[in-house]
Amino acid sequence: MERLGLDQPIIVAPMGGATTVSLALAACEAGALGFLASAYLTPDQIREESRELRARTSRTFGNNLFVSQPPPVEPANAGAALDHMARFHAELGLPPATLPRFTGDRFEEQLAAVLDGGAPVFSFTFGIPSKAAMQAIKACGVFIMGTATTVDEAIELERAGVDAVVAQGSEAGAHRGTFGSAFEAAMIGTMALVPQMVDAVKVPVVASGAIMDGRGIAAALALGASAVQMGTAFLTCDEAGIAEAYKEAILKAHEQDTRVTRAFSGRPARGIVNRFMEETDGAADAGVILPYPLQNMLTRPMRNAAAKQERADYLSLWAGQGVRLARGQSARDLIARLVEETEAAIVRLVGEDRKPA
Ligand SMILES: Cc1cc2nc3c(=O)[nH]c(=O)nc-3n(C[C@H](O)[C@H](O)[C@H](O)COP(=O)(O)O)c2cc1C
Numbered sequence: 001m002e003r004l005g006l007d008q009p010i011i012v013a014p015m016g017g018a019t020t021v022s023l024a025l026a027a028c029e030a031g032a033l034g035f036l037a038s039a040y041l042t043p044d045q046i047r048e049e050s051r052e053l054r055a056r057t058s059r060t061f062g063n064n065l066f067v068s069q070p071p072p073v074e075p076a077n078a079g080a081a082l083d084h085m086a087r088f089h090a091e092l093g094l095p096p097a098t099l100p101r102f103t104g105d106r107f108e109e110q111l112a113a114v115l116d117g118g119a120p121v122f123s124f125t126f127g128i129p130s131k132a133a134m135q136a137i138k139a140c141g142v143f144i145m146g147t148a149t150t151v152d153e154a155i156e157l158e159r160a161g162v163d164a165v166v167a168q169g170s171e172a173g174a175h176r177g178t179f180g181s182a183f184e185a186a187m188i189g190t191m192a193l194v195p196q197m198v199d200a201v202k203v204p205v206v207a208s209g210a211i212m213d214g215r216g217i218a219a220a221l222a223l224g225a226s227a228v229q230m231g232t233a234f235l236t237c238d239e240a241g242i243a244e245a246y247k248e249a250i251l252k253a254h255e256q257d258t259r260v261t262r263a264f265s266g267r268p269a270r271g272i273v274n275r276f277m278e279e280t281d282g283a284a285d286a287g288v289i290l291p292y293p294l295q296n297m298l299t300r301p302m303r304n305a306a307a308k309q310e311r312a313d314y315l316s317l318w319a320g321q322g323v324r325l326a327r328g329q330s331a332r333d334l335i336a337r338l339v340e341e342t343e344a345a346i347v348r349l350v351g352e353d354r355k356p357a
Pocket of ligand 1: 013014015016017018037038039064065123124125147168171172173174175208209210211229230231232233235318319320321322
């Protein structure tokens, strides 16, 4: 917090497809760490968003990318996946789905744009950037954060030179950051993951996964985390760039309503169960899910149309297991509330007379 000039131990998570400049700005101005989410953006878009945020705040902000993945194995027969999409496309009034082509990885160009954009913090998920990339980021004086879902991944990240590790518990919304094992073997809850990671690495650990209010923040700090990274809690804020139908689905959802699925992108990610998820997971053995990122490209036209038409049954409703605690308000109000709640939770633990300054 000292190094980054933060007033609050709160990071508003980078959320590809949901983060807006306004959301990152609100976080920064409230003394938290705001993030731009650049994984799905072109280098030009990354430069433009960074420029806009820098023009609107003098506070520290971060930028985030997905690390390069090996190119997908082209499916021998993608007919089942195309056939499966046909009904959903027809229902949304879209022309038949076409087979996506993988045109190469953009990480290097995206990273160059992030560094041009001047974010003082860079975080990543899905692996570890190459040695050359890590050196290039460090040479810019940028504070580096990597995502880990196991203690072994955190140790690998520390060896690779990160300045902090984001511990992503199994409750977390959206894609699993797992890179060191099968994702099923790395479904460790935040409560178990954070203290074991804190004991194993020297760099600060940021807790994430189903932290939704001040009680969760106080608990994470008690477990040894230096800060928290919250995603789902900010999706229902006014500044989040998602469809109203998605916000409504979160505000209605209960803790048992989310599941980890490959249905939307080909990579395991946690979201609220809906019709597309159920029917696609149900037919997974028939080969209807292409490998990442082909499945993500295949389902994009459906998701974009569904967002325009406000139809939640076809959207990737990424959310963590804390959904029942989601509240609709501005990000500024939410952060003010989180600060009060955290203090109240700490006072409940230690008593008014031993309250920290
Ligand atoms: C809609 C959504 C999109 C996300 N996109 C990203 C992303 O682009 N990069 C990333 O590192 N993490 C991403 N995350 C994961 C968060 O960084 C964090 O691990 C997660 O939100 C914590 O769990 P919570 O949602 O229960 O707070 C995303 C999360 C959500 C909910």
